[in-house]
Amino acid sequence: MxxxxxxxxxxxxxxxxxxxxxxxxxxxxxxQAAALLGMVARYTTGEKYTEHAETVVAVIAETDSLRARALRLAEEDAAAFTAVTDAYRLPKGEERSAAIARALAGAAEPPARVAETATRLVELCELLLPIGNRNVVTDVAAAADAARAALTTARVNVEINLRGIKDERVREELNIRISGVDAAVARADWVTAEVREEIS
Amino acid sequence: MxxxxxxxxxxxxxxxxxxxxxxxxxxxxxxQAAALLGMVARYTTGEKYTEHAETVVAVIAETDSLRARALRLAEEDAAAFTAVTDAYRLPKGEERSAAIARALAGAAEPPARVAETATRLVELCELLLPIGNRNVVTDVAAAADAARAALTTARVNVEINLRGIKDERVREELNIRISGVDAAVARADWVTAEVREEIS
Structure with a gap:
């Protein structure tokens, strides 16, 4: 991709x-959220921002890595999805059921990781919001909006795969991993509201 | 782009x-919202969906056109943004002030159009939700989430440009054009909630 x-x-x-x-x-x-936060951080350098230099350097490194991770997850998502359709094509029997269960659990993994990545991105929005260059403060809101969409879309994709997973332990583990989505969404909304307040 | x-x-x-x-x-x-809805519509064809064939054909055509429009708006946004920075570089004086005012009003135009496009996309989510192929119902939610992010991000970008616009008529017109964003966001959230309910 x-x-x-x-x-x-x-x-x-x-x-x-x-x-x-x-x-x-x-x-x-x-x-996109990671890239926008990377841009905000890159605009938050120089004399005026000396006291935040260490934080900003760390944010640049982390957002670059989260951006690469998100792109990899997009590719893993496609591969995991193909594994599900392949499993359904197997001849009926025990082996097929086991293969489908494995494939569904595998297909829930990339969106669960996207949700975790997006949760971290919301935290980085909160971190940059008070210290970032004010000329690009709307890009912090854009990052929060993008992370929010990543959170809610990834959650639905975990939930649709959950539907076919019977193993209680796998189900419970996945449910725990998406249980923080509502809180992260609320925090993303807070970031956007703060930016709108600031520019109004 | x-x-x-x-x-x-x-x-x-x-x-x-x-x-x-x-x-x-x-x-x-x-x-992305337009593309996802196009995919859902393309999966909603054949004998099973005969009674909705006309709607589906229309949705495919409209989402293809909205997708192209959104891509053009991304390019117009970059051009309009460059016009603002160019205007600020002019030598101080009346001409510069007029050029800045024109450029800011111009820069608010692409995000205002993105918000209008995304509002229509939410309507198309609502249209496809009850009739679309159930195998891709999560993609209707993904489209609603993407349209929602387009709405809120575009609104902030209209608002930041509004800050520099003094002309009351231009301000009022832009405010009217983004006044429906909250309602469209609520409708997008309803679509996602309905999909989550259906797959739970």
Missing amino acids: RDLKIVDFLDQLADRVPAPGGGATAALHAA | RDLKIVDFLDQLADRVPAPGGGATAALHAA
Whole structure:
């Protein structure tokens, strides 16, 4: 996905093919949030921001790494999705059921990771909001909005895979991993509200 | 932007350059929402969906056109942004003030259009939700989430430009154009909640 032209990615998204779909868009939302925070951090350097220099350097490094991670998750999402459709194509029997269960648990993994990545991105929005260069404060809000979309879209994608998973332990573990989404969404909304207040 | 690789777009987004920024991401969110709805519509064809065939054909055509429009708006956003920075570089005087006012009003135009496009996309989510192929119902939620992010990010970008616009008529007109964002956001949230309810 990383080497696709934007116009071609969108064409594939609109096409009657199983992937890319919502999973890829969730990951791309997270990647955009990371990139926007990276830009805000890069505009928060120089003499005026000396006291925050250490934080800013750390944010640049972390957002670059989260951006790369989100792009990888978009690719893993497509691969995990293909594994599910492959499992359903196996001849009926015990082996097929086991393969489907494994594939569904595998397909829930990339969106669960996207949700975790997006949660961290919301924290970084909160970290940059008070210290970032005011000329790009709207980009902190844009990052919060993008992280929020990543959170909610990833959660739905975990939930749809949960539906087919019978193993109670796997179910419980996945449920725990998405249990913080509402709180992270509320924090993202707070960031956007603060930015709107500041520019009003 | 359309011909940029995704990885290069994200690199530019993270870079210390004025554009692309939040404006481009808002437009890309809208383009993704349009693409996802196009996919859902393309999966809603054939005998089983005969009674909705006319609607589905219309949705495919409209989402394709909204997707292209959103991509154009991303490009217009970058151009309008450059016009603002150019205006600020003019020598001080009446001409500069007039040029800045014109440029700011121009810069508010692409995000205002993104918000309008995203509002229509939320309506199309509501239209497809009850009739679309259930196998891709989570993609209707993903489209609603993406349209929501387009709405809120575009609104902040209209608001930041509004701050510099003195002309009361221009201000009022822009305020009217973003006055429906909260209602559209609530409708997008309803779509996602309905999908989560259905798959739970």
